[in-house]
Amino acid sequence: MTEKVRSMEARLKDSETRLKETTTRLEDSETRLKESETRLNDTVTRLKDSEKQILVLQYKEGTKVIFSAAGGRGDISIGPFNTETTLAFKRVITNIGDAYNEFTDLACGEIVGRGEQRAGLNRKMDFDILCYIVLFCGLSLAHSHNNATETKSCNPDMCKFLVDFGAIMEKVNCMEAKLKESETRLKDTEMSLKETITQLKDTESRLKDSETKLNHTANRMKESENQILELQDKEATKIIFSATLSGSGHTGPFNTDTILVYKGVITNIGYAYSPVTGVFTAPIPGVYYFTLFYSAAASHQQYLFLHKNSEVMVMTNDHVTHSDATDNGGNAMFLQLQQGDKVYVRMGKNSHVWASESQTTFSGFLVTQM
Template sequence: MALLYIVPSCMFFILNISVNNYAAAGIIENFDNNIDWKMAVEKINQLEKMVKEQDKRIFALEKRPTESEWRSLTEELRKQNDRIAHLETKISKLEIPMEDKENKSIREGLSPEVSKYAGNALSSEPGIPSKKRLLLQPTTVPVEMIAFFAYFSSNHLISDAAYILAFDTVITNVGNAYHPHSGTFIAPRSGLYVFTWTIRQSGTNYHTTELTVNNKIVNVIHLNPGNTIDGTGTGTVVVHVNQGDDVLVRTGSNYNNGYIFSSEFGRSSFAGWILN
C-alpha cells in the first residue's frame, strides 16, 4: 500500500521539475532574443571595464609624491647644494696654507745653504703650485689662416670690358673663401689682406686688368707686348677688407684685345692671403 503512494508522488515530482526547466529555458531564450537585454548586458560589461581602468589610474596616482613632498625634496636638494658650495670654498682656502706649511717643514729639515736652494727650487718647481701659479694666464685665440692661389688652366680669348677672370685651377684654398667658378674671393672675416695677380701676354694681344673690392677699383695693370715680347705683368695690393666683401680681377673698360695666355711657359694667376 505504501508503495502505491510513493510511485505517484515521484512521478509528480519529476513532471514538475521538467515543466519548470522548460519554462526557465523559455525565459532565457526570450532574453537572448531581446535586443534591449543584449544592449544592457553590453553596457554593463563596458562599465565594468571603465571601473577597472579607473582603479588602475587611481592606484598609479596614489604612488606619485604629493605637492608637499615635492617641495620638501626640492628644499632638501637646495640645502645640500649650499653645503657643497660652502665646503668647496673652505677646501680651496685651506689648500694654499697647507702647501706652504709642507714646503716650510721640508726647508727646516735642511742645512741653511741647502734650505735656501730648496726654497727657490720648490717655489719654481712646475709640479708644485704656488700662489702666483693660481693666477689665470692670458690665452691667445689661434687665428684662422686664410690664403688662396689659382691660375688659368689654358689660354682665354677675352675682348669684353669688365669681364671677370675666373682662375679655374686651384692650388691653395685655405678657408675655402675663393670660388673658382665665379673667380671671386669672399672674405670670411675682416682684416688686412694682400692680393696679387699676374697676366701673361704675347704677340699682338694686350689687356688692361684691374682688382676690385665690392666693385671698387683698387689697382690696375696694362700689358701690351707690341708683337715683340712674350711676358707677364703683375699687380699687388694691400687693402683692408670687411667680412663678406667680394674681391676679384676683371678686364678694364678699355684696351682689351685677343688672348690672355697661360701654359707651362708662364701662367696667368690670382692669389691672396690675410695678414691679421
C-alpha cells in the same frame, strides 16, 4: 661647600667643552686656510704661465703697420726727369698704423679679547662657634660625683661628637682643596679658551683674506684664459689661396670687360676663394695681401684690374708692341676687408692673357685679424 664645588666643576666642564669645540673649529679653519693657500699658490702659478703665454702671443701678433699706395691717375705718365726723383704715391689704399705719409712718400716706425672679572670666594669659616664647642667639651671632661676623686676620661656622646666633627672638618678641608684645584683648572682652561678664540679669529681673518685673494686671482686667471683663447683663435685662423687660369692658349680678347675665373686651384685653405666665380669673399675682418701676375702675347693689349667689391684698387697693363713677342706684368696690394667683402680680377675689353702653363695667377692670404 658641596654646591660650590659642584658649580665650579660644572663651569669647568663647560669651559673644557667650549675649549674642545673651539680647538676643533681652529683646526678646521687652519686646514681650510692651508687648502686655500695651496689653491692660491697654484692659481698664481697658472696665472703667471698664462700671462707669459699672452706676452708670447701678443709678440707674435705684433704691432700692425701695413700700407699700400699707388700713383695718381693711370693715364698720366711720370717722368722722365733729369735728376733722381722721390715718387709720391698719393693714392693711399691701406695705411694701418699711419706710418706712411703720402706727401713725403716716407714710411716711419714708430687681517677682542673679552675680559671677565670674578669676585674671589671667601672660604674662611666663623670659628667663634667652634671655640665655644671646644670650651664646653673641655669643661665637661672633669666631673665629680658624691665628692669622689675618680675622674672620667670623656663623655661617650661628646667623644662621638668630636670624632664626627673631626671627620667633617677633614672632609671640608678636602673639598676646599678640591675647590681650589678646580678654580685653578678653570682659570687655566678659560685662559686657554681665550687664547684659542684669539687664534681662531686670526685664522678666520687670514682665511678670509686668502679666499679674497683666491677669488681675485681666479678672476684674473679666467680673463687671461679668455684672452689666450682669443689670441690663439686669431693665430689659428688661416685664409690662404692660390689659383691659375686653366685651358690652352690665351683667354680673350672679349668685347666687354670680363671677370677672370682662375679654375686651377693650387691652395685654398679656408675655402674663401671660389673657382666657379673667380671671387674671393672675406670670411672675417682683417688685412689681406693679394697678388696677380700674367703673361700674354704682345699682339694684343693687356689690362687687368684688382677689385674690392666694385672699386678698382690696383691694375697692371701693357700695350701692343712689335718689338717683343711676350709681355709680362703683375701687381700686389694689402687690403683691409670687412666680413663679406669681395675681391676679384677683371680683364678689360679687347685684352687677353695666357691661360696655359699656369702663367697667369691670382693669390691672397690673411695677414692679421682686425
